[in-house]
Amino acid sequence: MPAPPVEQWRERTDAQPLNRALGLRAEEIAEGFTRYRVVRVPGSAAGIDGNEAPEGVSTFAITTAADLALVSAVSTTVQSGRDVMNGTAEMNLTYVAQPLGEAVVTATVVHRGALLAVVDVRVEDDEGAPIAYGRGSYAIRPADGAPR
Amino acid sequence: MTALALPVPGTPPAEAAAFWDAQPLFAALGIRVEVLEEGHAGLVMDRNGTNVAGVRDSINGGALATFAELAAHLCLRTVIEDGARLAGTQDLGISYLTSAVGERTVAEARVLRIGRLAVVDVTISDGADGRLNCRARVTCALERDGATS
Numbered sequence: 394m395p396a397p398p399v400e401q402w403r404e405r406t407d408a409q410p411l412n413r414a415l416g417l418r419a420e421e422i423a424e425g426f427t428r429y430r431v432v433r434v435p436g437s438a439a440g441i442d443g444n445e446a447p448e449g450v451s452t453f454a455i456t457t458a459a460d461l462a463l464v465s466a467v468s469t470t471v472q473s474g475r476d477v478m479n480g481t482a483e484m485n486l487t488y489v490a491q492p493l494g495e496a497v498v499t500a501t502v503v504h505r506g507a508l509l510a511v512v513d514v515r516v517e518d519d520e521g522a523p524i525a526y527g528r529g530s531y532a533i534r535p536a537d538g539a540p541r
Numbered sequence: 542m543t544a545l546a547l548p549v550p551g552t553p554p555a556e557a558a559a560f561w562d563a564q565p566l567f568a569a570l571g572i573r574v575e576v577l578e579e580g581h582a583g584l585v586m587d588r589n590g591t592n593v594a595g596v597r598d599s600i601n602g603g604a605l606a607t608f609a610e611l612a613a614h615l616c617l618r619t620v621i622e623d624g625a626r627l628a629g630t631q632d633l634g635i636s637y638l639t640s641a642v643g644e645r646t647v648a649e650a651r652v653l654r655i656g657r658l659a660v661v662d663v664t665i666s667d668g669a670d671g672r673l674n675c676r677a678r679v680t681c682a683l684e685r686d687g688a689t690s
Contacts, residue, residue, distance in 0.1 A: 482636070
């Protein structure tokens with residue numbers, strides 16, 4: 394499905410209970426691309442992930458944000474009547490720094506095959522310094538009746 | 542009421558489980574601790590209105606990845622030696638094998654290696670029929686005496 398109107402997408406995404414619980418905020422969506430921000434939610438994971446930075450968001454929230462970002466990036470490449478979203482197949486995240494504040498998660502579809510999409514995931518701080526690098530694979534299946 | 546302290550090796554399992562179950566993140570995601578023993582943690586995620594947001598009415602994939610990461614952290618906290626500190630996740634990899642559609646989803650985490658980097662294997666399966674939903678491996682940094690040595 395093509396990228397939805399941004400404001401409508403932000404409102405719908407931010408209202409999801411999972412995203413509210415973890416501090417995930419939708420920022421941008423375009424063909425093959427999404428960006429989210431992870432903000433600190435009081436009491437969500439303070440200190441229990443090993444990160445001693447008092448304002449740092451937790452890796453637990455970033456993990457969910459990475460999957461959210463890659464799924465929604467893939468969704469912009471799916472055509473109704475031709476493809477059906479079929480679930481994340483693999484995801485990997487490697488941290489190179491601890492988050493000291495909020496985190497910005499971007500996902501870019503780098504390959505879109507008939508049955509699999511590959512997505513590059515980047516996690517950065519507000520200055521663009523890298524926090525983590527990731528990659529995800531997402532499964533797609535033909536819609537019922539659609540030619541293979 | 543005295544605030545529960547972050548569990549360390551030697552914390553009685555019931556006390557450690559009470560600490561984790563009281564965390565807002567655990568409550569939001571419907572996660573409870575069932576087993577905590579040396580090198581092993583068993584957690585349960587009960588299906589709720591927050592974690593069900595995946596394809597085909599399944600548990601959300603991101604929530605499952607976070608579930609695996611949490612299980613790994615709790616597992617490591619049962620074995621960290623005196624003077625060492627869990628300093629955060631370094632790497633997380635997860636393969637999604639089948640949709641998690643059960644009322645209860647179980648994560649079993651077991652330590653594979655303890656060193657400067659600690660590695661944990663996590664299996665996530667259906668609580669009723671044992672069907673394997675995901676397999677993950679989580680690597681965490683361990684800090685000793687103020688340095689990631």
